[in-house]
Amino acid sequence: MCAGTVSLITDVSSEMVTAVLPLYLVAGLGLSPLGFGLLDGVYNGFSALVRLIGGHVADRGGGRHKWVAGLGYGLSAVCKPLLLLAHSLTPIGLVLAADRTGKGLRTAPRDALISLSSTPETRGRAFGVHRAMDTAGALLGPLVAFAVLRATVDGYDAVFTVSFCVAVVGVLVLVLFVPSGRPQTTAADRTPATPAERPTLRDALRLLHRRDLRRITVCALLLGLATVSDSFVYLLLQRRLGVPDRWFALLPLGTAAAFLLLAMPAGRLADRVGRWRMFLAGHGALLAAYALLLTSWHGAALPYAVLVLHGAFYAATDGVLMAAASDSVPEALRSSGLALVQTGQALARFACSLGFGALWTVWGDRSALAASTVALAVCAAFSFALRPRSTASPRSTASPTPHPKGTA
Numbered sequence: 001m002c003a004g005t006v007s008l009i010t011d012v013s014s015e016m017v018t019a020v021l022p023l024y025l026v027a028g029l030g031l032s033p034l035g036f037g038l039l040d041g042v043y044n045g046f047s048a049l050v051r052l053i054g055g056h057v058a059d060r061g062g063g064r065h066k067w068v069a070g071l072g073y074g075l076s077a078v079c080k081p082l083l084l085l086a087h088s089l090t091p092i093g094l095v096l097a098a099d100r101t102g103k104g105l106r107t108a109p110r111d112a113l114i115s116l117s118s119t120p121e122t123r124g125r126a127f128g129v130h131r132a133m134d135t136a137g138a139l140l141g142p143l144v145a146f147a148v149l150r151a152t153v154d155g156y157d158a159v160f161t162v163s164f165c166v167a168v169v170g171v172l173v174l175v176l177f178v179p180s181g182r183p184q185t186t187a188a189d190r191t192p193a194t195p196a197e198r199p200t201l202r203d204a205l206r207l208l209h210r211r212d213l214r215r216i217t218v219c220a221l222l223l224g225l226a227t228v229s230d231s232f233v234y235l236l237l238q239r240r241l242g243v244p245d246r247w248f249a250l251l252p253l254g255t256a257a258a259f260l261l262l263a264m265p266a267g268r269l270a271d272r273v274g275r276w277r278m279f280l281a282g283h284g285a286l287l288a289a290y291a292l293l294l295t296s297w298h299g300a301a302l303p304y305a306v307l308v309l310h311g312a313f314y315a316a317t318d319g320v321l322m323a324a325a326s327d328s329v330p331e332a333l334r335s336s337g338l339a340l341v342q343t344g345q346a347l348a349r350f351a352c353s354l355g356f357g358a359l360w361t362v363w364g365d366r367s368a369l370a371a372s373t374v375a376l377a378v379c380a381a382f383s384f385a386l387r388p389r390s391t392a393s394p395r396s397t398a399s400p401t402p403h404p405k406g407t408a
Contacts, residue, residue, distance in 0.1 A: 005177075007110070007130065008137040009170035010073060015141025015256070016163040017080065019249040020149065022231040024156050027245060029087065033365075037357015039093055040229050050101050051346065052204070055108035055339030059199050065109040065335060070174050072106025075099075077167030083160045104346075108339035115326040115334055123326055124275060127319030128267020132260055135314075139256035146249045204336035212388035213328040213337060217344045219383035220321060223283055224348030226376035228290070228356055228369065230255065233310060236293055236365055237303055254304060258311020259318075266315040267323070275324035276387050282316025283380045285309045290373040294366065321345075328388070 025031045025039060058068040079099035086092040111127075118126035148162055149155035208214045234251040237243065243251070270278035289309035292302060322338055329337030352372070359368035 005133065006073070006170050006174045007134040009173060010076070010167060011134050011137025012141045012144060013080065013137075013163045013167035013170060014076065015138045015252065016145040016148075016159055016166070017083070018231070019142035019145045019252050020156060020159055022235055023245055023248045025092070026235070028156065029092075031089065033360040034357045035089060036231075037353050037355075037360070039089070039096060040231050040353045040357070050104035051108055051339040051343045052201075052336070054105035055112070055335035055337075056199075056201050056204055058109035058112060058335040059204070059333055065113050066174070068335075069106040069109040069113070070171065072102040072104070072109075073167070073171045073174055075102030075105065077102075077164060077171055080160055080164035080167055084157050107342055108335045111322045111338050111342075112335040115322065115338070116331060120327060121271065123323040124267040124270040124278075124320060125264065126267070127323045128264040128270075128315075131267070131315070131319040132263040135256050135259040135263060139253060139260055142249050142252045142256070149246065149249060199333050199336070201336075204333055204340070207329060207333060207337045207340060210328050213325060213340070215386050215388045216321070216325050216328065217341050219386055220341050221344035221348045222379040223376070223383060224345040225352055226372055226379050227286065227349055227352055228372050229349065229353045230310075232353075232356055232360075233289070233293075233306070236369065237306060239365060240293065240298065241303060251303070251307070254307025255311040255314070258308045259314045260311075262312055262315035263319065266312075267319055270316075270320045270323065275320050275327075278316050278320050279324060280380060280384055280387075282313045282320070283376065283383075285316065286313040287373065287376055287380070289313070290369060290376065293369055294373065324388075 022036065022040075025036050026033075031039070054068050054072060058065045076099050079095050079102065082095045082098075083092070086095050114126055114130050115123060144162065144166075145159050148158045152158040208217065230252070234248065237251060238248055266278060266282075286309065289306045292306050292309070321341065325338055325341045326334065356368050356372060359371060363371075
């Protein structure tokens with residue numbers, strides 16, 4: 001719960017920026033879709049370069065998961081006021097790269113803490129609870145950004161300043177309240193090839209020799225290549241519906257609200273029916289959202305339907321993917337193993353942002369989305385065929401050996 005509280009507060013801060021960043025860059029600074037695609041790719045994919053480092057450092061220290069995560073949260077917090085000083089492509093790109101470096105450092109150690117604090121039978125629910133709290137912050141962030149924009153003259157500067165203050169609170173909660181004790185390991189979680197103390201980077205990379213983890217990583221990478229960035233989804237909705245600029249920051253609320261409501265039920269259902277089935281079902285929801293954006297329908301229900309499907313996609317995939325990957329990784333290398341999967345997915349989404357921005361610039365938004373829809377359908381079909389063997393419900397395959405619980 002403490003990790004969830006930190007994520008909630010931090011997401012209020014980060015989503016304040018995320019909610020206004022597309023409009024700030026495109027409308028405020030006049031960037032082209034290609035230029036925005038480059039920055040959006042940096043914002044969402046640069047963390048891939050440091051996720052393995054963060055996961056490896058946390059594993060080597062044993063009890064350093066909390067402190068590596070804290071370093072990442074602190075770095076992201078410092079970047080918020082730096083956006084006040086950046087007004088062109090290069091400095092903004094550098095600030096966003098530093099911000100995503102912080103995210104890359106913290107994500108794997110944080111997810112490892114959650115994974116190590118839950119049993120295999122309840123891991124999907126544990127990630128669902130965390131993602132629900134995380135998404136509560138994502139729901140509040142755009143609301144705060146909207147209120148700040150409405151109440152101030154220099155709205156964007158005020159948003160970045162308030163975001164920094166909230167991020168500092170999140171770091172303080174992590175340092176003061178999140179326990180840093182090292183979880184005990186069981187014999188079932190150790191293998192002769194994986195040392196229990198101070199694992200090396202080579203040990204982390206050898207995890208890809210595990211068939212299930214390798215397949216999960218490859219599928220996450222392929223599906224990430226066809227997953228259009230959230231910011232582009234909101235820009236597409238704005239163009240379809242003619243949403244005024246002052247209301248743009250509220251569009252992420254639909255995604256966040258659906259994610260919040262569905263995260264825990266999706267996690268529980270994944271524990272029962274199989275995490276990989278739930279993961280692929282989430283991409284089915286995303287395909288349906290893309291299809292609605294491609295239709296000629298302009299009804300009042302269109303934005304609600306698209307945003308609900310968008311939120312359902314995240315509820316069925318975000319935490320569920322980490323729960324599925326955790327089943328194939330020993331405790332001593334939990335951060336490193338999760339970082340491998342996250343790295344592949346983040347690099348793929350970085351490439352997708354660049355490609356989608358280029359296609360939008362050359363062909364237009366509808367043609368770019370149509371190409372992404374076809375690619376996502378093909379990748380989903382391939383991922384279904386390549387699904388890992390451990391697709392059965394964890395409840396039916398769980399070992400009778402008790403697994404220690406802790407605080408997530």
